[in-house]
Amino acid sequence: MRLSHQSELAGLRKIFAPLDGAMILILVLIAALSIVAMYSASSDIPERFPDHIRNLGIGFVVMLAFAYIPPQWLMKAAVPLYVIGVVLLIAVALFGQTKLGAKRWLNVGIVIQPSELLKIAVPLMLSYYFHLTGIVSGRQAWFSFGLAGVLLLIPFLLIAKQPDLGTALLVVFAGSYVIFFAGLSWKVIWGLIGTVVFSFPIIWQFLKPYQRTRIEVLLDPTSDPRGAGFHILQAETAIGSGGWLGKGFEQGTQTHLKFLPERSTDFLVAVLSEEFGLIGVILLLVLYLMLIFRGLSIAHGASTRFERLLASAITMIIFTYAFVNMGMVAGMLPVVGVPLPFMSYGGTALITLGVGCGMLMGVRHHRIR
Known part of the structure; x- marks a missing residue:
């Protein structure tokens, strides 16, 4: 009986070996923050919340599937x-x-x-x-x-x-x-x-006229407060009004009075900041830093040059998504429509990021085999 139990445990360990528990935990916590913020942000578009849950599920399934793909197969592809x-x-x-x-x-x-x-x-x-x-x-x-x-x-x-x-x-x-x-x-x-x-x-x-406008508005959002500068000004108002602890779940005025545009997509972090304050944003930043650190540690221990370069690039892509999104919401970068990783509404980006994280897990599994 004991041998049978041990063999079953060994079989389970083998099945779940490619999955990186630390990375999955970090991503689950980011997704939990996303679900909370999205529930509030999509209150006037109720179908978006279940769609977001579905997209998160698809992204995680894709990630888990790609974790089982050996890096040698990725090289061939x-x-x-x-x-x-x-x-x-x-x-x-x-x-x-x-x-x-x-x-x-x-x-x-x-x-x-x-x-x-x-x-x-x-x-x-x-x-x-x-x-x-x-x-x-x-x-x-x-x-x-x-x-x-x-x-x-x-x-x-x-x-x-x-x-x-x-x-x-x-x-x-x-x-x-x-x-x-x-x-x-x-x-x-x-x-x-x-x-x-x-x-x-x-x-x-x-540059196209709208691209020039984005740069001009970045330098002075008040130059077009009802047009191209509206997004930045409303996001800054939402972030600033949240203070340290925020106004509370579903209590954000910029969000629920519909002043904040694109609140469930590009500007979701402004919703998080308004309702959960600087503490909520710091928590999200810590989770992203942990994810990036985990990715770079996987890259550092990779077995081949291909795996090391791929893991490093994927990790820095996640960093770029987060940096550019938060930078544009804070008015430090032009608004270019970059989603917040594993937070913003949108299936395509979630699948792309899921594929990337799955590849990271595959590189890690290859290293420890």
Whole structure:
């Protein structure tokens, strides 16, 4: 009887071995905060709350499924996924559906947004590429990093042309993290940053009018308080009125009097801040820091260059989502429509992030086997 019991326990341990308990606990706590904030934020759109619960469930199921995929399989899928993603982006440019002036969707029996695939496909492809090239120096390094830049530039230009600058920048960040962790020289990095800064007057000429407005409003939201600056001003009011402890659950005036726009999507953290105050936001920040630390520790102990680069990039993508969202809600960055990880309403982002966290668990499991 004891041997049978021990064998059953061993079987269960083997089944659940790929799952990272610490990461799952952190994500469950973030999701719990999300559910509480979403319940209040979606009070005037009641169907959003059950939809959000469903999307969270799908995201977690996808995450658990990807935790069982060996990194070797991901390496084999890197090139096909990248090629398919780029082909789909070209198809969008030629045959895509246009909504609100943007051509981002493709009807293939169901309507899909191929740019979301590139958030995963680009870091996968570049991690595999640098895994093959290994550590290089001299002229070979210039060629290696130059080709990586081309692989990153192709999807960026195709997505930016849709136009979808927010997603294009997220794809650039995802790929740039891989290039950085692959060993790109700091001299080159500062040179690129300097080039972008000094080229800004030229870049400005190519920006769409609404993109210019976002930057102008960032510098002075009161310049258009009833238009483009409305989001930032109302978010700042909600955050400030919450104080240390907040007004209480479902007591946020900016939220429930409908002054705060996009409160269940991009500006959900403003709802959290108004109702639970600075303490609620600090709790969320601590959870994100724990998640990022966990991801980087997994990357540090990865077995191969591919796994290390991929895990590092995925972790920094999560950081970028959180940093950009909170930065734009606080009026420190332009409003670009980046969701808060595992918090904001929206199924696509939850699935993408679920895939990323599942990959992190797969890398960890591979390391300890």
